[in-house]
Amino acid sequence: MLAYVVTLRSFRRLALVALVGLVSAxxxxxxxxxxxxxxxxxxxxxxxxxxxxxxxxxxxxxxxxSSETRLARIVxxxxxxxxxxxxxxxxxxxxxxxxxxxxxxPVVSLGTGSGRSDRxxxxxxxxxxxxxxxxxxEMTGVRDLVTEAVEEDVFKYRLTVVGKLGGRGIxxxxxxxxxxxVQLATWNAMSRTMGDMVILKGxxxxxxxxxxxxxxxxxxxxxxxxxxxxxxxxxxxxxKRRDPRIRQQQWTKELRFLTLLRDLDDPEAGYDYxxxxxxxxxxxxxALARMASTVVDQPDIRRRDLGFAMQAARRANELxxxxxxxxxxxxxxxxxxxxxxxxxxxxxxxxxxxxxEDAPDSxxxxxESYQGEAKKSADIAPRPDP
Amino acid sequence: xxxxxxxxxxxxxxxxxxxxxFMAGLALGAAPAQQWLQWGGPNRDFTSPTQGLAQxxxxxxxxxxxxxxxxDGYAAIVVDGDHLFTMIRRGDNDVVVALEAGTGxxxxxxxxxxxxxxxxxxxxxxxxxxxxxxxxxxxxxxxGFLQFHALDKASGEILWSHDLVEEMGITPxxxxxxxxxxVYRDLxxxxxxxxxxxxxxxxxxxxxxxxxxxxxxxxxSSPVLANVDGEEQIIVTMGSERAGLDPMTGELRxxxxxxxxxxxxxxxxLWGEQDHLLFGSSAYADGSxxxxxxxxxxxFVAEELWYSRKMRIHHGNAIRIGDYVYGSSGDFGPAFxxxxxxxxxxxxxxxxxxxxxxxxxxxxxxxxxxxEGDLAIATPSPEGIEVHARAHVLEPTAWTVPxxxxxxxxVRNREEIVALDLGS
Numbered sequence: 084m085l086a087y088v089v090t091l092r093s094f095r096r097l098a099l100v101a102l103v104g105l106v107s108a109x110x111x112x113x114x115x116x117x118x119x120x121x122x123x124x125x126x127x128x129x130x131x132x133x134x135x136x137x138x139x140x141x142x143x144x145x146x147x148x149s150s151e152t153r154l155a156r157i158v159x160x161x162x163x164x165x166x167x168x169x170x171x172x173x174x175x176x177x178x179x180x181x182x183x184x185x186x187x188x189p190v191v192s193l194g195t196g197s198g199r200s201d202r203x204x205x206x207x208x209x210x211x212x213x214x215x216x217x218x219x220x221e222m223t224g225v226r227d228l229v230t231e232a233v234e235e236d237v238f239k240y241r242l243t244v245v246g247k248l249g250g251r252g253i254x255x256x257x258x259x260x261x262x263x264x265v266q267l268a269t270w271n272a273m274s275r276t277m278g279d280m281v282i283l284k285g286x287x288x289x290x291x292x293x294x295x296x297x298x299x300x301x302x303x304x305x306x307x308x309x310x311x312x313x314x315x316x317x318x319x320x321x322x323k324r325r326d327p328r329i330r331q332q333q334w335t336k337e338l339r340f341l342t343l344l345r346d347l348d349d350p351e352a353g354y355d356y357x358x359x360x361x362x363x364x365x366x367x368x369x370a371l372a373r374m375a376s377t378v379v380d381q382p383d384i385r386r387r388d389l390g391f392a393m394q395a396a397r398r399a400n401e402l403x404x405x406x407x408x409x410x411x412x413x414x415x416x417x418x419x420x421x422x423x424x425x426x427x428x429x430x431x432x433x434x435x436x437x438x439x440e441d442a443p444d445s446x447x448x449x450x451e452s453y454q455g456e457a458k459k460s461a462d463i464a465p466r467p468d469p
Numbered sequence: 470x471x472x473x474x475x476x477x478x479x480x481x482x483x484x485x486x487x488x489x490x491f492m493a494g495l496a497l498g499a500a501p502a503q504q505w506l507q508w509g510g511p512n513r514d515f516t517s518p519t520q521g522l523a524q525x526x527x528x529x530x531x532x533x534x535x536x537x538x539x540x541d542g543y544a545a546i547v548v549d550g551d552h553l554f555t556m557i558r559r560g561d562n563d564v565v566v567a568l569e570a571g572t573g574x575x576x577x578x579x580x581x582x583x584x585x586x587x588x589x590x591x592x593x594x595x596x597x598x599x600x601x602x603x604x605x606x607x608x609x610x611x612x613g614f615l616q617f618h619a620l621d622k623a624s625g626e627i628l629w630s631h632d633l634v635e636e637m638g639i640t641p642x643x644x645x646x647x648x649x650x651x652v653y654r655d656l657x658x659x660x661x662x663x664x665x666x667x668x669x670x671x672x673x674x675x676x677x678x679x680x681x682x683x684x685x686x687x688x689x690s691s692p693v694l695a696n697v698d699g700e701e702q703i704i705v706t707m708g709s710e711r712a713g714l715d716p717m718t719g720e721l722r723x724x725x726x727x728x729x730x731x732x733x734x735x736x737x738x739l740w741g742e743q744d745h746l747l748f749g750s751s752a753y754a755d756g757s758x759x760x761x762x763x764x765x766x767x768x769f770v771a772e773e774l775w776y777s778r779k780m781r782i783h784h785g786n787a788i789r790i791g792d793y794v795y796g797s798s799g800d801f802g803p804a805f806x807x808x809x810x811x812x813x814x815x816x817x818x819x820x821x822x823x824x825x826x827x828x829x830x831x832x833x834x835x836x837x838x839x840x841e842g843d844l845a846i847a848t849p850s851p852e853g854i855e856v857h858a859r860a861h862v863l864e865p866t867a868w869t870v871p872x873x874x875x876x877x878x879x880v881r882n883r884e885e886i887v888a889l890d891l892g893s
Contacts, residue, residue, distance in 0.1 A: 131821060136803065172819060173779070267778060269730060269754045277801045318802030325801060327593060327866040327883070331841070 114185045114219040114249070120322035120335040121342025123165050130169050130183050137281045137316035139166040139186065145314055146188060148289075150305035157304070159204070163192035163346045168222070168281055168316055174265060175233065180240050181263060184222040186314075191216070191348040207302060209291060211251030216347070219249035220257075227260075236272075238265040244285070251294040259312070261285030277325075278318035286311045333370055336360050341377055350386040361395055371399035372410050379416050393417050408438035412446060415453070424457040505548045505872045508600040508649030508691050509737060515786050516830040517873040522846060523858070523893045530844070530860025531878070534888040535573040539881055540564065543593075543647075545600040546872040546879045546886070547608075549622065552576055553872075553879060554608055555886070556597040561585065563597050563612035567625060570874070573888060577625035583612045586634065590643045594883065598647035598689075602657065604673055609657045613645025617659065619676060629676035639663045640687070647689040647735065647784075651703060653716040660705050662687025667707055668714060682719030685710045688734060689784070690749075695740040697722075698764045704740060706749055708732045711760055713769060723762060723769035728776070730754035735784035739794065741811070746774065748789060748811055750782035752800035757781070759811055775814035780807050786870055788830045788849075793817055795835065795849050797826040804839075806854050817851040827870040836891075838880055842867045846891070862887060 115124045123138045130136065139145070141162055148159040166186030171177035190212040194201045204210075210218070224245040232239040240263040248257045266272050266280040288307050298304050324334035340360060343353030357374060364370035375396035378387050396414045403410055415430035431450040435442045509515050523531070540557030547554050553570045556563060563583040567576040585595055596613035603609075603622065611617045615633035620626060633639045639661045651658045656670040656679055667685035671678055686708030694716065695704050702713035702722050709731050712724040734751040741748070750757040756778035762771045780798045787796035793808045804825040808817040826839035835854065837845040842863030847856040867882040876892035 131803075173816070267754075270732075273753065279802075318799075320802065323801065325592070327868070331865055 114187060114221045117165060117187065117342070118320075118322050120338030121165070121346065122321035122338050124167055124185055124187065126167055130167075134169045134171045134182050135279070135318060137168050137170060137279070137318055138320045138322075139164055139168075140276055140315045140317055140321060142313070142315055145312065146193070147311040148193060148308050149311070150308045152303045152305045154303060157195065157200075157204070159193040159195055161188060161192040161194070164188040164314070165321075165346075166220070166314075168283070170265060170281060174238055179225055179228060180238065180265060181222070181225050181242065181244065184220075184244075184246075186220040188218040188220075189216060189346050189348070190218060192346060207299065207304070209296060209304065211294065211296065214251045215249065219254075220246050221249075222246040223256075236267040236269050239263070244283075248289065251296065253294045255293055257287055257289065259285050259287045261312070276315070276317045276319065280318075281316040283312060283314045283316070329369065333364065333367075336363075337370070337373055337377065340374065341381060344378075344386070345381060345384045348385055350388070354388050354391055357391060361391075361398075365398065366402065368399050368402045368407070368410075371395045371402070372407070372413065375399065375410075375413050375417070379413065379420055387420065389417055389421050393421075405433070406437060408434045408442065408446070411437055412449070415449075419453060424453060424460055427453045428457050503874050504550070504603075505546070505874050506603040507547060507652060508545060508602070509693075509786075509870075510829075510872070513651075513691075513693050513737070514739060514830075515788055515828060515870065517832075519873055519875060520832045521893055522831060522834065522836075522876060522891045524846065526846075526858040526860055530862055530889075531858075532890040533862075534571075534877065534890055536885060536887045537568075537573045539566070539884065539886040541594060541883045542596055543598040543869050543883070544596070545649075545870050546881060547601050547603055548872060548874045548879070549603050552622070554601050554603070554622075555881065556599070556601065556610055556612065558583075558595055558597060558613075563610075563616065565601065565608070565610050565618070565620060565625065567622075568886070570877070570879075570888070573886065579618075579620060579625040579627060581616060581618070581627075583614050583616050586614045586641050586645075588640060588643055589613075589645060593644050596645045596647065598645060599691075600649040602650040602652045604652045604657065607673060609650045609652065609673070611646060611650055611659060613641060613647070615639060615641050615646050615661055617650075617671075619657075619673065631671070631676060633659075633661050633669075637661075637663065637666055637669075639666065642687040642689060644689065646687070647691075649691040651692050651694060653694060653701075653703070656716065658692065658703060658716065660685075660688055660692050660707060662707060668692070668703070668705060668719060670716070670719060680719040682714060683707075683712065683721065685712070686732065690734040691737045693738055693740055695747075696742055697745065697762055697769065704738060704747060706734050706738055711738075711747070711749070711771065713762065713771070723771045725760055725771040725773065727758060727760075727773060728755065731758075736782040736796075737786055739787055739789045741789060744812075746811055747771075748787065748794050750780055750787060750796060750798075752781040752783040755781065757794075757809060757814065759814065774812070777809065777814040777816075779814075779816050780809050783825060784868060785825060785827045788828045788835065790830065790833075790849060793849075793851050795828065795854070797823065797828075797839070799825060806837075808849070808851060810851075818853045820853055822856070825868075827868070829871055829873055831873060836871060836873065836878065838863075838867060838871050840867055841865045842882065844871075844878075844880065844889075862889065 118125050143162050144160045145164045146161050150157050168184035169182045190210045227243040229241040244259045247254045262284045264282040324331050340357045343349050375392045378392035399410045411434035415427045419427035542557045544556040554567050562580050564580045566578050599611045601610045606622050608620045608622045618630040619628045648660045658670045660668050664684045666681040667683040669681045688707040690706045692703045692705045695702050703716045704713050709727050713722040738749040745762050747760040757780040758776040759774040761774045782796045783800040785797045787794050794811050795808045797804050798807045806820040824839040824841045826837050829836040835847050835849050844862045845856050845859040847854045863882045869881050872879040878889045878891050
């Protein structure tokens with residue numbers, strides 16, 4: 084479909100009314116799958132050539148779904164959506180600042196912050212995780228564009244994004260008015276993230292009933308939910324390793340492991356993948372240490388296989404001959420999570436001693452914390468045999 | 470190539486054949502007749518005089534002459550005759566290494582303590598990033614933490630040295646000092662930054678300070694030597710300052726302060742001797758610009774001709790061919806091969822296909838080495854880059870500009886060094 088613009092002379096100064104379809108080369112049939120690392124989407128070739136790709140960054144609250152009834156208010160939030168948008172390379176010469184975009188949001192990532200409420204909502208299958216584990220959005224067009232400001236480093240727009248929202252196996256068109264800001268990299272802006280940024284803020288209403296959800300009798304859930312969006316995109320892909328000491332292929336696999344465990348909540352697939360990866364990196368101290376640390380340290384992982392973590396950490400410690408304070412501290416943390424406070428104290432002490440003067444205050448504070456808990460505990464479990 | 474088979478030089482047939490073969494050998498660069506004595510090569514602009522490179526490679530890539538372990542670091546390789554020199558990091562030490570160019574065998578190593586500076590940001594690893602410079606029988610090296618040495622090229626013996634941190638109170642930049650020394654007549658010039666000592670010239674013979682000049686911030690970008698209306702100048706890019714200095718005295722000849730965001734520059738500037746256009750590019754919060762330097766009423770005046778955010782070169786280099794500058798644009802995001810019109814800043818093309826890359830200009834072609842270790846030979850034009858051959862020659866991260874001597878290409882990453890034959 085060719086792109087075309089209709090300009091209404093009488094409204095030229097106030098608004099540019101545009102209905103833009105994707106150029107035929109850029110048309111995408113469905114939301115692209117996740118990338119190999121899983122922290123973004125596989126951007127189609129057509130979109131890579133269309134313009135500058137901006138990748139959705141993980142944030143505290145990207146999406147908030149809220150509904151209110153007479154007696155209850157539900158707010159589900161998530162910072163685990165992945166996706167991208169495409170903006171023209173030469174924005175100042177472009178008629179439309181947003182050319183394409185797609186997002187995936189894992190249903191399991193939406194939560195209220197209360198375990199009990201989340202269990203109840205899961206029981207209702209409100210979001211249809213069993214039918215379609217990820218809510219999807221695919222942009223199909225843009226309209227009602229207003230350019231609000233064009234400055235040296237910032238471009239601001241108001242526009243309406245049209246797209247297909249997919250959930251519970253059903254796709255519906257939605258219309259989302261957004262404020263769009265393109266923030267070029269400045270030293271100030273880089274305190275948030277590297278690269279140029281696109282920020283999309285907007286909200287729309289969605290009815291679970293339109294996506295086939297039927298309420299159970301007696302369950303009071305509002306017919307309409309409000310979806311609030313605060314999406315920050317950057318030209319730096321979350322899949323790209325920044326530390327040149329780590330090979331990109333390793334980084335991709337470690338991200339994949341994290342995606343399975345944390346974002347998709349699939350521990351069976353995750354630990355299977357992780358075990359295969361450990362075999363590949365069995366002689367790589369850094370990789371082993373990172374895998375152990377991921378299991379025990381990353382927030383929001385529901386099932387932590389401490390045996391897996393200990394296996395990786397012990398091997399890393401063996402290879403580094405007990406001389407890496409970070410690895411010693413990871414082992415201490417694993418023992419702590421296992422409930423073996425005596426061992427936690429012992430290994431954290433080794434970490435602090437190994438780091439010596441370079442030991443951060445946090446390492447010493449953790450040691451004191453373990454020691455305090457060990458003293459309080461009257462029942463220290465025997466050291467498990469990892 | 471001069472025809473030496475005239476009657477003046479007529480010999481017996483076998484001798485004539487030998488002479489012919491010898492001349493052919495020189496033309497093909499089979500012997501290391503050329504040198505690569507400094508960062509950026511003979512003219513510090515990444516252009517090689519070699520001709521006759523192959524336009525296609527076997528499936529496995531160009532012939533590997535030798536490959537060996539090297540060590541950590543980003544310093545490029547300099548070559549003088551049968552030996553090549555570079556620098557690596559080993560624990561808390563810097564090491565200057567000399568290898569046989571023909572075999573890769575170690576000739577000598579000189580190792581010295583180079584403890585990491587307190588202000589060092591470990592993101593890129595501590596280098597060394599600066600490339601040695603060769604002058605006569607001496608090799609000049611400077612590490613990431615400003616230990617500066619003159620070594621005997623044949624033996625590696627340290628002839629004299631300076632610790633600029635201890636002696637002059639200079640703080641190296643946060644990623645470690647990366648600018649490469651510039652040799653000028655009997656001087657060797659560094660750009661460490663600082664109050665009244667931003668640019669320092671040392672005598673090659675004994676390391677005495679010949680002059681210190683300017684108060685500019687430290688820089689990662691190497692200085693260049695330029696002929697500006699018949700006058701030789703060192704051109705530096707330091708923080709937001711762009712300046713030309715008299716290389717014999719350090720006297721400031723011109724200065725231009727550009728936008729405040731232009732403070733972190735790795736890439737080396739390109740000087741156009743015909744049109745006095747100075748092209749520079751950086752990433753992060755800046756972009757590319759051209760400054761025109763002209764002499765007016767006996768004084769040098771510099772003005773910014775254009776500035777554009779469309780090409781942002783991180784720590785790679787750029788090549789100017791005619792009216793176009795070719796580079797790899799992008800810092801932590803995707804990288805695009807791009808060309809800009811050097812006179813207007815207009816984008817000529819933007820092309821995917823390579824990760825962040827470095828280039829050499831050889832006989833109208835570009836040799837491209839990207840950070841993922843892919844090597845290619847391509848023909849550049851304002852319409853795009855036509856790749857003739859491509860091969861994976863190194864494991865990532867390959868951030869070092871290659872070195873070409875004759876048809877032998879030397880490439881390195883943070884672990885190994887490889888010599889490749891790019892001849893026909």
